[in-house]
Amino acid sequence: MRLKQYKIFNLLFLSVFMLFAGCEIDHGLGPLGSRIQGRLIFLNPEMKPEQVESVRVIAVVRWDPDNLSLSDVVFTNRSINLSREIPEYDLPAPPATYELVAAVWKEKGRAWNYLNILGFYGFDPRDFTVGETRVELTQNQPVVQGIDILCDWSSIKSEGGR
């Protein structure tokens, strides 16, 4: 490499280095940061049906049981550890107001159906009362804790397995 080419090469290398060193590099996607956390409190554990394979927690932006659009549902591919008596859950979800945060169950040998609701935040199956069901995540308050869901296993049995 001749001297002139060597100088040009060094100049270019330095320019590229300065460019990278002087810029804050955007890495694109990162951890979500916002999430809904709470516990699942199972009622009537002795009545847990055999056909239940697993349970997930979902958050729904617009809740319309007759016309639920999957595009309104936030869910992960992580299922709840049912071996624990009161399992905790941690659902990453983008900032939004969720009309419903629910535990749904999956039947053995069948696909997930997010209308198979086992319990939802704000609902007490012991006296069938419904309180505040909405959960709001904002940029200022990205993590909401204590969103406990009461799940009554007998509700599945009483509906004939569905």
Add this chain to the structure above:
Amino acid sequence: MTRAAVTMIFILLAGSADAARISGVVRDRATGEPLPGANVQIAGTYTGASTEADGSFTIDGLGGGQYRLRVSYMGYRTQTRDLSLQDTSSVRLEFALESTILQTEKIIVTGSRQPEPLASAAASVGILTRAEIDRRNSTRIDEALQSVAGVTLVGENINIRGGAGYNRLGGSRSLVLIDGVPVLTSDLGAVNWNILPVSEVDHIEVLKGAASSLYGSGALSGVVNILTPLPEREPRFSFRQSSGLYDEPSVPEWKWTDERQDYHRTDLGYSQSFGPVGLRLAVTRHGSAGDRENGKFERWTYLGKMRWLLPANTVLTLFTTYSRERRGLFLQWLEQDRALNVPPTDRGIEFDLDGLLSYAVLEKSYSPDLSARIRLSYNQQLVGIPFNISNAFTPAVGLSGEIQLNWNPHRRHSISFGLDLKRDQVESLYYGGRTAFGLSPYIQEIWVLSDLLQINAGLRFDTYTLVGDSVETQLSPRIGASFQPRNGTILHFSIGRGFRAATVVERYISAGSRDFRALPNPTLEPERSTLLDLGLRQNLGETAYFETTLFHSRFSHLIEPVLSADLSAQFINTPSAAISGIETEVRWTPWRGRLSLLASATWMDPHERDSGLTLIYRPRFHAYVSASLRFGPLSFEGDYRTVSRLERVAVYPLDERVPTRVLDLRALYRWKEYTFGAHIKNALNYNYTVSERVLGEIRNFALSISGQF
């Protein structure tokens, strides 16, 4: 004994050639260096040769008569020379080609099913050369295609000017050909991009726009024609070794293993001619530990190509490629905070992918004005539907054939007409046993009205019969023109229709997985499109080239999956859509060729015609910039690719989405017949999704060496 028998066969075959011969050498005019791999062809025929490492070529088996020899090489001006041959004469010629960056000098075969200069092509065609693929150390053909103007990928779906979107389990909306042979699978209508190693690509032509008048179903938004190289005359061994390491994820929480993840790729090739019989053999192994959980794979590809120059201007080509792959299942991430992990239920799941493509093509030239081509092909693919249920499938088998005649009734009028035939046979637990037949006559014409104006027109009638079910028919016309008002300026225009018949999977699949269930819809209608483009190709002196194209596409009955809350999916015909846009490409090679710049950008407005909503999985903008700076044998190169954030997606619209921004850097050093490379892919370690909940490859570093002798 076997070797002796093979030698005898080759001697007998060699003896069957005619005595007349054209030989010679092709060099770079500026440097005098030989140009290996240049295409030397007798114009209007299929007879030709590829130059050796020393630039030499020989064409045997010729009768006496007048010939026009055309010598072309990517990046150089095409030269033609007229000559006269006696029955037993031998002529030796020398060609000194002048290098050019002018795209218009290139010869293409995809735009009209016959060789034509890109300058006069009515359609928009992008070209990707072997040299560009090699420089970028591309390991897959779809990855390499992202440098073509107007082309993006969503998952493994190739998107030409936004025409495809993304459709898992849905068919490809761009037809993919290898040497003109359709290779979409008979069940999914999908592409197995790994069936051909990138080391065995000569160049790739991307025809942008509806091309069903040329190629029938599948060419809804364009055609990708992958051309493989001709066999060499003298023995030539080629190799390429590339080994790399994945970096740590830029997000510490995403780290999923403490082990260093590496990958290796080895390509070996051998080519030689024995008299009139030329052979190419290649084997490739590509293995990776993966940059994510379940990202491990191992892939082998074997390829053989034989080209036999028979007497009387007849050429027989036999081709086979087989790939086998075992890979982990990564359908989607566990969650955004664990983006390189799979759900626990998918952990450790692996599946196999198999592909076999064979074809035989017989080409005969009766005169410079009349030639024929007969093709038979066999395409067997098991692109395992990713539910780890590959053993529930039998391979999808596609048989196809073609008869084509090229006739020049006048020196300014050329006609190609023929008949395409195909038979698809698929069987699975999930869509039953299905058989389909296709029969498609077509005609293409080119009229050179003057030295300034050329008109292309085509018409094709497709019938596709699904045994025991339905018969689809489609008439696909196309017309185009190119006009050269002055030297170096070409205006081109084309309008045509495209269609894609629903695949067997889209119609009949009935399957359930842990997360989604697929429901059949046997009443699906074919997707249809009408595409119009108007473009300008402009040479700016000898060092710059500029092309810009306006395009407008209308689609009806697009086949898209619709998901419901019970996580069932069904393919349905959706309302009509339109995409309008502008695409620009600039190439500039200043500073006596030391600096080479390529930039392309595409702006689009893809929307549903009824609702006005942006079409799902279509970016509004994408751009590609590539720069290369050369100091003698050393060069430094960089590519930057950006795709705007997808405004709408189908499955997880609430997920965070970001634009794609990928920077690749490399340094190359050439020494004699060898090239050494150091590569950084995704140098910024930028995180983006290639499809929903699937990250693009994280930063990785590789060293490569390639050569031939």
